[in-house]
Amino acid sequence: MNEKVAAYDAKMTKTINNLDSELATIRAGRANPHVLDKLFVDYYGAPTPIQQVANVSVPEARMIQIQPWEKSMLKAIEKAILTSDIGINPTNDGTSIRLVFPELTGERRKELAKDVKKKGEAAKVAVRNIRRDGNVAFKKLKGTEISEDGIKDLEDDLQKITDKYIDKIDKMVEAKSKEIMTV
Numbered sequence: 412m413n414e415k416v417a418a419y420d421a422k423m424t425k426t427i428n429n430l431d432s433e434l435a436t437i438r439a440g441r442a443n444p445h446v447l448d449k450l451f452v453d454y455y456g457a458p459t460p461i462q463q464v465a466n467v468s469v470p471e472a473r474m475i476q477i478q479p480w481e482k483s484m485l486k487a488i489e490k491a492i493l494t495s496d497i498g499i500n501p502t503n504d505g506t507s508i509r510l511v512f513p514e515l516t517g518e519r520r521k522e523l524a525k526d527v528k529k530k531g532e533a534a535k536v537a538v539r540n541i542r543r544d545g546n547v548a549f550k551k552l553k554g555t556e557i558s559e560d561g562i563k564d565l566e567d568d569l570q571k572i573t574d575k576y577i578d579k580i581d582k583m584v585e586a587k588s589k590e591i592m593t594v
Contacts, residue, residue, distance in 0.1 A: 416568045419545040423538050423576045430534040430580060434587045437523060442475045442512050444468075450495050452487040461488055473514070478507040515591075524588045531584035535577055542573040 435445040444467045451458040461467065465479040465488060479485055488508055492501045502509045515523070549565045557565075 413565060413568060415549070415565055416545070416572065419541050419569055420572050422541045423572060426534055426537045426541070427576060427579060427583075430530060430583060433530050434527065434583060437527060437587065437591070442469045442471070442473050442510070444475055446497055447475070447477075447492075450491050450497075452484065452491045454484070454487070461491065464488070473512040475510040475512075476507055477501075477510070482506070520591050523591045527584055527587045527591065531580050534580050538573055538576045538580070542569055545569045 432445075432448070435443070436448060444462075447461045447467060450461050452461055452464060453459075454464050461477065464481070464484050465477045468476050468478070470476050477488055479488060485503055485505075485508065489501050489503050492499070492508070492510065497510075499510050499512060502511065546566055546569065549562050549569070552562055552565075553559065
């Protein structure tokens with residue numbers, strides 16, 4: 412692969428990785444510890460991810476258990492969960508915090524599936540914008556050491572990579588939607 416095309420391939424890979432992490436935070440009926448990835452607690456003055464101050468486990472299909480390594484962190488973790496947009500009330504038993512995920516309704520599943528599709532479309536737009544930036548950069552090479560055929564080959568290579576990533580995004584969105592709609 413040409414190094415000029417490889418730079419755009421790397422950008423598209425970052426877009427895919429970003430979509431993957433966004434989809435991981437969407438809950439699909441089962442408890443997924445990744446819903447806590449974006450939550451930070453104040454740990455001695457520094458914002459710290461919950462996973463770094465507590466043991467996060469999934470003892471049951473619809474429950475996440477958070478056991479802080481220091482009991483003093485219970486209140487901070489509980490506060491972080493309450494102020495987040497997870498939409499679940501934590502249960503504090505004095506030693507650990509439990510998050511019980513309610514069963515998703517059919518309507519909520521459809522909303523989540525729509526949200527997944529929106530995130531997928533946003534990722535596709537990002538990939539297409541990267542392709543556009545690449546094509547513009549390749550057109551600027553006209554008149555340099557690269558021939559018009561060489562520029563056309565670069566554009567074709569970039570289009571093939573774009574198609575590959577768009578297909579990958581479609582498969583990711585389809586898999587997540589299927590996971591959400593499965594009761």
